[in-house]
Amino acid sequence: MKADHRGMHGIWASRWTFILAAVGSAVGLGNIWKFPYITGEYGGGAFVLVYLICVLAVGIPVMMAEILLGRKARMSPVHTMERLTTQYKAPKLFAGIGWMGAVSGFFILSFYSVIAGWILYYVYKMATGFFTGAEGALAEATFGGLLANPLRLTVLHTLFMLLVGVVIARGIHRGLENTLRLLMPVLFVMLLVLLGYSLTTPGFEQGWDFLFRFEPEKLTTEAVIVALGHSFFTLSLGMGAIMAYGAYMPAGQPLGQTVLIVGFVDTLVALVAGLVIFPIVFTHGLEPGAGPGLMFQTLPVALGALPGGVVIGTVFFVLVLIAAWSSAISIAEPAVAWAVEKGFSRARATVFVCSLAWALGLGTVFSFNDWSQNQAFVTVTELNEAGDAVGSEFYLYAAVDDLKKAKEVTGGTYEIKGKTLFDIFDFLTTNILLPLGGVLIALFTGWFMSRSSVEDEARLASQHLFAVWRFMIRFVSPAAILLVLYNGLF
């Protein structure tokens, strides 16, 4: 391994370029696609509040720790954690942070690319005016048709992975930096234009209420785990993406403000996306709990009704695509940087990482069609006439359609819930591995690195601020994550 890895991967032109790259990584499908649909599934306001608390109490402190670790060692997360674990004589377990992150990265990239493929399809549909004047039923049928076609999904998934590969192979400077500089502001303007539109819809108040009205009875343990997991996913934390980007950050720049800007922008984009989508959902009498299809069944209808909707709709989906693209690149970067440090050329490293993630992605492709009935962790809840649960059964694996048929014969009302392969990839990474990575990062930075070296690297504006952050990273963040994970799993 060469001594100076700065030359190997490069350094961002300035702190602002880092901010741009980190925002590019953070703002993605998580904000525009995932946040609205999980908020819908978990009941709105109560979920949003927990999510905001997670971002503040856990996400922001952990983000600072990740950048700090990356910049300290200036290597890929795997080598960064191996080196720092030895340097600070921490238990070997902490060296596993980088490896665990790489594994999470492969899984996340695999399903991220499939979903981004849907966006590609919608760019095409929008541009050809397919949704002009469309009703909700057409949008639902179109989305259903897309999911039912594994070949089409695979082609789209492949195209998106190629887009990602082309940029990664060329390195971070050429292409990515310049493109982002132009496109991120445009993304903002477009979101604001859509917000302006949603403000004029009759469903705006209902949408606002849904997002911000706190109804504690809707808060379940699962919702809290999902909110915590999502705060990691949306801020790109817990798997080394931000650590890898931190490794390219110019030395000596203070971290506090940088982290706050990234966290603030990311949260704002998610809330604005919610304020665009929910009013439209309610205006068109659609269900907020529609799941992953929320954005694909509601926005096209609204956009199709807008004068100039073809242009606005196309631009909107192009921009979501760009947001997904810049995030996907950051998901692959830790593994690619690791392979480069191992002596592979960047091109070969890219082919290796993208091919593996592509192959895993086929699991997600089939989760929406051929394998959709094969589910794991299936609970069958028997409901009485009032809709209350009166009994339940659990299966580690079940063919859900057979189960339904069997229950029809028995009679009675049942609710059957399980996880497809996509659900498992998503839940395992977002709700378990990312928070676990976060806990280990917090414990390592808070308890094993010396106070002085952390303080020197963080360069916060005041001693007081540093003390607050250190308290959060030593006690609050790990305790909160462990508590949530423990409750969720046991």
Ligand code: PFF
């Ligand atoms: N933050 C991205 C999003 O919200 O879409 C997704 C993501 C990027 C997750 C990078 C994890 C990661 F390391």
